[in-house]
Structure formats: structure tokens, C-alpha cells
Amino acid sequence: MAKNLVIVESPAKAKTIGGFLGDDYQIMSSFGHIRDLPKKGIGVDVKKHFEPTYEVSPDKQKVASELKKAAKGKTVWLASDEDREGEAIAWHITNVLGLDPQRTKRIVFHEITKPAITAAIDKPRTIDMKLVDSQQARRILDRLVGYELSPVLWKKVRTGLSAGRVQSVAVRLIVERERQIKDHLSESSYKVTGVFDAKGQELSAELSRRLTDDKVSKEFLEALKGAEFTVKAVDRKPGSRSPGPPFTTSTLQQEAARRLGFSVRQTMTLAQRLYESGHITYMRTDSMNLSPLAINAAAKYIKSEYGEKYVKTRQFKTKSAGAQEAHEAIRPTNPSKASAGADASQKKLYELIRRRMLASQMAPAQIQKTEVVIDISGRSEDFLASGEVLLFDGFLKAYGGGKEDKILPPVAVSDTLKLSSAAALQTFSRPAARYSEASLVRKLEELGIGRPSTYAPTIGTIQDRGYIEKTDVQGEEKQIRELTLVNGQVSEGAQTITVGADRNKLLPTHLADMVTDFLMKYFGSVMDYDFTARAEEEFDDIAAGKTDWREALERFYERFHPLVKKSEAADRSEAAQARQLGQDPKTGRLIYVRYGRYGPVLQLGEAGEDVAKDAPKPVFAPLPEGVDMDEVTLEQALPMFKLPRTVGKTEDGKDITANIGRFGPYVQAEKLFVSIKGRDPMAISEEEARGLIAEKREKERQRLIADFGKIKVLNGPYGPYVTDGKTNAKIPKDVKPDSITAEAAKKMLADAPKRPKRRFRRPAQTK
Numbered sequence: 001m002a003k004n005l006v007i008v009e010s011p012a013k014a015k016t017i018g019g020f021l022g023d024d025y026q027i028m029s030s031f032g033h034i035r036d037l038p039k040k041g042i043g044v045d046v047k048k049h050f051e052p053t054y055e056v057s058p059d060k061q062k063v064a065s066e067l068k069k070a071a072k073g074k075t076v077w078l079a080s081d082e083d084r085e086g087e088a089i090a091w092h093i094t095n096v097l098g099l100d101p102q103r104t105k106r107i108v109f110h111e112i113t114k115p116a117i118t119a120a121i122d123k124p125r126t127i128d129m130k131l132v133d134s135q136q137a138r139r140i141l142d143r144l145v146g147y148e149l150s151p152v153l154w155k156k157v158r159t160g161l162s163a164g165r166v167q168s169v170a171v172r173l174i175v176e177r178e179r180q181i182k183d184h185l186s187e188s189s190y191k192v193t194g195v196f197d198a199k200g201q202e203l204s205a206e207l208s209r210r211l212t213d214d215k216v217s218k219e220f221l222e223a224l225k226g227a228e229f230t231v232k233a234v235d236r237k238p239g240s241r242s243p244g245p246p247f248t249t250s251t252l253q254q255e256a257a258r259r260l261g262f263s264v265r266q267t268m269t270l271a272q273r274l275y276e277s278g279h280i281t282y283m284r285t286d287s288m289n290l291s292p293l294a295i296n297a298a299a300k301y302i303k304s305e306y307g308e309k310y311v312k313t314r315q316f317k318t319k320s321a322g323a324q325e326a327h328e329a330i331r332p333t334n335p336s337k338a339s340a341g342a343d344a345s346q347k348k349l350y351e352l353i354r355r356r357m358l359a360s361q362m363a364p365a366q367i368q369k370t371e372v373v374i375d376i377s378g379r380s381e382d383f384l385a386s387g388e389v390l391l392f393d394g395f396l397k398a399y400g401g402g403k404e405d406k407i408l409p410p411v412a413v414s415d416t417l418k419l420s421s422a423a424a425l426q427t428f429s430r431p432a433a434r435y436s437e438a439s440l441v442r443k444l445e446e447l448g449i450g451r452p453s454t455y456a457p458t459i460g461t462i463q464d465r466g467y468i469e470k471t472d473v474q475g476e477e478k479q480i481r482e483l484t485l486v487n488g489q490v491s492e493g494a495q496t497i498t499v500g501a502d503r504n505k506l507l508p509t510h511l512a513d514m515v516t517d518f519l520m521k522y523f524g525s526v527m528d529y530d531f532t533a534r535a536e537e538e539f540d541d542i543a544a545g546k547t548d549w550r551e552a553l554e555r556f557y558e559r560f561h562p563l564v565k566k567s568e569a570a571d572r573s574e575a576a577q578a579r580q581l582g583q584d585p586k587t588g589r590l591i592y593v594r595y596g597r598y599g600p601v602l603q604l605g606e607a608g609e610d611v612a613k614d615a616p617k618p619v620f621a622p623l624p625e626g627v628d629m630d631e632v633t634l635e636q637a638l639p640m641f642k643l644p645r646t647v648g649k650t651e652d653g654k655d656i657t658a659n660i661g662r663f664g665p666y667v668q669a670e671k672l673f674v675s676i677k678g679r680d681p682m683a684i685s686e687e688e689a690r691g692l693i694a695e696k697r698e699k700e701r702q703r704l705i706a707d708f709g710k711i712k713v714l715n716g717p718y719g720p721y722v723t724d725g726k727t728n729a730k731i732p733k734d735v736k737p738d739s740i741t742a743e744a745a746k747k748m749l750a751d752a753p754k755r756p757k758r759r760f761r762r763p764a765q766t767k
Helices: 010-017 056-070 084-097 114-122 130-154 169-184 216-222 249-260 264-275 292-304 344-359 437-446 453-464 510-522 530-541 549-567 634-642 686-703 740-749
Strands: 006-007 026-031 076-080 186-199 201-208 231-239 365-376 382-392 416-428 468-473 474-485 489-498 502-508 577-585 590-596 599-604 619-622 645-650 656-662 664-669 670-675 704-708 711-716 720-723 726-728
Touching: 006 010, 010 026, 010 264, 026 416, 026 510, 056 084, 076 084, 076 382, 084 130, 130 510, 130 530, 169 453, 169 502, 186 216, 201 231, 201 365, 201 468, 201 740, 216 416, 216 474, 231 382, 249 264, 249 437, 249 453, 264 344, 264 416, 264 437, 264 453, 292 453, 344 365, 416 599, 416 656, 437 468, 437 489, 437 502, 437 530, 453 468, 453 686, 502 510, 510 549, 510 599, 530 549, 577 634, 590 634, 599 634, 619 656, 645 686, 656 686, 664 686, 670 686, 686 711, 704 740, 726 740
Parallel strands: 006 026, 006 076
Antiparallel strands: 186 201, 186 416, 201 382, 231 365, 231 416, 365 382, 416 474, 468 502, 474 489, 577 590, 590 599, 599 619, 645 656, 656 664, 664 670, 704 711, 711 720, 720 726
């Protein structure tokens, strides 16, 4: 019988560790936090110096009971993760199991390998209460903000909203960037390029400055007709590119997004599985440090695989002053293992981590840069041509990312060149780029907001709660001018390009605009970037033993709570940003534009506590398609109250109506809704509507294979399947979909694998 009980926080971790320890050790999982603040109620007594009330949640009662039973008569080893959250999990376990935190064995390791586990067993420590206090401070602070701020939003903005110390600031970043883009005034300029004949070889170059307008550009091209072109200078410089450091949590999230297209949440889920399987070191870390053992193993592999000249060992210094974890950077536990992971996505992420770590211990890439300056007779401007040649690939051999050589033709100073052609292409200045998940992580890290372990849950939360949408931006078509000089003739032309198109960008919803404005007005200090960053520094000071966690909470609450009281005076219509457009000429009632539950709406009539009970209820209508809330006029608003508009009837006599909904304009016949995006619901004809409805019905008919009432057999994008609206069952390839009976369909649904519930260890920093 086992004499020792090792408690970890995940079953996968337990399984891996179980393979390294003998029969004397029983391995069990706590499934994350075994005890936490209650789900209902604040769970913090502010008057008793922020005393928290912890409880074992109903879904953890069985786990707690099993751990208590298993711990009797055994030596307990707490092996949760080596960070503040892991330390808090260990501390909560001691409380639930009735153990002494100062006597219970606590072991930590940053990789799940046999040597690491054995070394940890040989050198146990006790629970570090400074780390526990830091985690408690974060958890309680976020609970205070969430439980006091969210009800304010329910009363003043909309029921069911939530706010948080980090998530609301992240939303603010995205809202402000979108407004910056909207306010950007695009300025036009002309980029001039020339193609020269250099002793039979082509040499492309760009003018050293942009030209202001069409007239200046045309005059410049005309001036080139009689000009002479001479090589003024040829500058050749050796250069080098050095590898980046091995991954931290945030740089892994950014690079996995850039190279693999993974979301931040997906990256962390995959990394967690790789870690728990023993393939990589701990994946929540600020550190760029590598152990001497890892550096030596990498050097040995690089030397054998690529040769001695590719080896260049180095140690990277962690830049962040607030780096909180005493870990290594993220690296493979065995650098010589080329592939690892249970599926294709895990394998891709592992390979990226491995190549990055190996590259960090390799020689710089050596390049030669060449720049040719071409003089234009009679002009102050020059043409510039640049090229680059890779002389030695160095770390690029492992990590890739090298550019193709751009070799310039051999030219010398005083050589005369012949201009083959020139072009002046109109360009427009661009606003700052919208945030992607990766660039938002980079910005949060740059501002010191949150910590690496908070980024994935924070970005997930603001999307799940409807503040932010990750979407593709369509862009808009724009005509640009182009002037060309060929064979001594200047010609003018135009081309159409799409500007502003982008993929997987984070865009704020109307809700985000409304909530951000409200919070900035009444809770400006909480929304302040520096304030949020200083809170993280205070958590670091608590972890280092420099600050008492209760005193830190006291300082915060003294500033925060009065703001909650002050916000009670806010008017709900102010939060909705209502703007009066004018009077309805028929009824004399006022018309407003305001934020509604699903975005901007038009409102005819008054609403609110001050309105008489017998007054007519307000009537709501959507904004005209493509018109912003800030731009809509009374003339545009009035026709919208005629919606829904009766368009006519279908061929079988059913009424057709047109309207605008959450997802744009549509026509409706009974329960069938058909999008008419790009068409005007006030103008669409009966004939057009009939055609669109008939087309949609035909698609629905083709999709339906069999209808058994609630259960249906349908054609889907990945093949036919059976569904009852909640569960889907794939139809085996050897079964004909149209031969399936109602009983067979029921059985398929009953036998369909149940989707596992997603389990997350909820960090305290998600607020």
C-alpha cells in the first residue's frame, strides 16, 4: 500500500507523474481549485479587514472527500504548479484536508520529467505564504471590482453586464483604437519608382521622398524626360540578424498567432497539454532564462545536426522588472526530440517552441546590405535601390523566416544609367492597425497590465460577454491615380484597390462603446492604464514580502468605493447616450437615437421613471442601413418607424414583410427569414422578395434529407448527419442517409459521443 499521496491539479499531470514514481506513491488530482470564494455573494467582509470566506463548491465536494480519505495515514506532497495560483491551490488543499501548511511537503518543478520530479522529491519545501497572499489580494481585489461595479452597470446601462479590473481596460484599448481609426484623416501622396538599364540588367529604385499631389508628380515625370542618371554612391555593409530569446507566455501567444494562426486561448490550451504530457516546460512564465543543462543539450544537438559553426550559446536577461515566476523560458524538455504531441495542432506548437529554443542558441545570420544612390541631373532628389544577400544562414537554419536574396546588378560610382520607365502611384496614409489577439497581448504586456497567465482568459472573456468581436474587416474600394513615363510619354490612368481589409481583428461592439464611456466618466481612475499596471506591481511587492496584502486592498478600496457611491447619481439615458433628433410631425412626440440592447436604435416617445404611467409607450425602430448613430438625421429616422413594411405576398399567399434586425436588413415569410444585405427594405419589390424566398426554400429543401419531427436528417458542410437540435450524430459512410428510419436516427443520437465539458482552472486574474 502506498505510503505517500501526491496531489496535483489535473488528471493529465497526475497520469504523467504516475509513470515516474514507484508503488509507494499514490497520485491524485484536485481538478484545479478545491476551494474558492462563493459563487453567490461577495464572500469578502470589508469591515473585517477584507476577510475572505472560502467554501468547497458543490462540484468539488466529492473530490474533497476522496482526497481526505486518501490522505489518512499518508505523507502528503502538494505538487501544484510553480506559480502564485498553484501556491494558493496547495494552501487551500491543506485547509480542506486539515493539514498544517508549515509542515506539509510542497514540491515544485517547471517540467514534468523523471529527473525534475526526483529532484523535487529530494528537496521539498513548505507553502510560501507570501505567494498565497499575493494571489489572495488579486482574487479579492477582482471580486470587489466585479461585485461592486457590475451592479452599477446593471442599473445604469443594461442588466446582466459585467466589468473587471483588467477586462474593462482591455476593452478600452480596443474601443479607443477603433475611434482613432474612425477619426483618421487619410492624406494622399505619390510614391515614385523607376526602372533603369544597368549594362543590360534591370535595376529598380524608389525616389527618396514622396510627392505631394498629382500636379507635382506629373511635373516631376516630365522633368525626367531630359534628365541624366548617374550612380552617385554604392554602399556595401556587412550586417547580421540575431535570434530572439526562447518563448515566454506572451511571446509564444504572439508567434503562434502569427505563424500558426492560433488564437491566444487555443495556444494556451495546447501548451497546457504539452506540459502535462512532459514535452515542454511550464507554459506560464515571464522568464527568458534557460538552465545550463538545457543550454548544453541544445548546443550538443546543434553541433551534431548542423555543425560547430552554428553553435552560439547565450543567456537572455528577462526585461520585465515585474517578472513574477522563478521558471525557465518555455522550451522542450528534450531538445533532440523533433516531434511531440497527441494531435497535429500540438505537434505544430511543439515544433515552434523547439525551433525557437534551438535558434536562441545558434549563431547570428550574416548578411550583406547594398545601397545604390542614383543622381538625377538638375534635381535635388535621388533614386535609391537596396539589396540584401544572405551570406550565412545561422539560426535561420532552424527557425526559418529568412528573406529571399535581392541582388543588385554590378554598378560602380559614376556609371551612367538609362531610365526604362517610371511611375508615380497615389498612396494614402493609414491609421493605426486594429488589434489582433496577438497585438493586444503585446500592448497589454507593454503597458504592464495583467500577467501572462491572464491574457488568454481576459481576451476570451471580453469576446464571450459580447464586448468584442473577432472578425474579418471587409475594407472599401478606392480609386487611385497612376502616372507613368514610358518611351518619353507621360500617361495618366487609374486603378481600383481595396483598402482597410484585414483578417481576425478585434472590433468593439456598440455595447463596448457605451460601457467604456460610462466607466471612463465615473471610474476613470480604475480604467487608467497606469493604475492597472501599478496594481500588478503591488501584487509583486506582496509576493516579495514588501507589502501587506490587507493594507494594499485598503488603499485600493479607499479610492474605489467612493466612485461606486458617486455613480449612483448617473442618469440611465446618459449611459445610453441618447440624442434628440426632433419631433415626429404626425404625433408631436420626440424622436431620439440611443443605445439599445442590441446596439443603436431610434426611439419615438419618452421613457423612464419621470414619464407618466398613462403616457403612450415608446416605439423603437432600427437605424437606416449603413448610417452611424452620430450621423443619423430626423429625415432619415422618420421612415424607419414604418418598418416592418409589408412587401406583398408569396406565391402561396403568405405575407412578406421587410425589416432591419441585429444582423442587417431581411425579408420574412412566416418563420422563414432571408437576408437582403445590400438592398433597401423600404424599396425592395415583391418580385425580388419572392425570388429570394424561393431560393432560400430550395436550399432548405436540399439540406433536408428526412424529417421525423424534432429529429431530422440533414446535409451539412462536412456530410450528412442526424440532429435533434442539441446533439449531432455523424452518419457512417456505409449507411445511406435517405434509408435511415426514425428509430435508427434515435439510436444514432443515443450512441453519439457526448461532448466533454470544458474544464478550466479559473485564474484569479480573469476579472
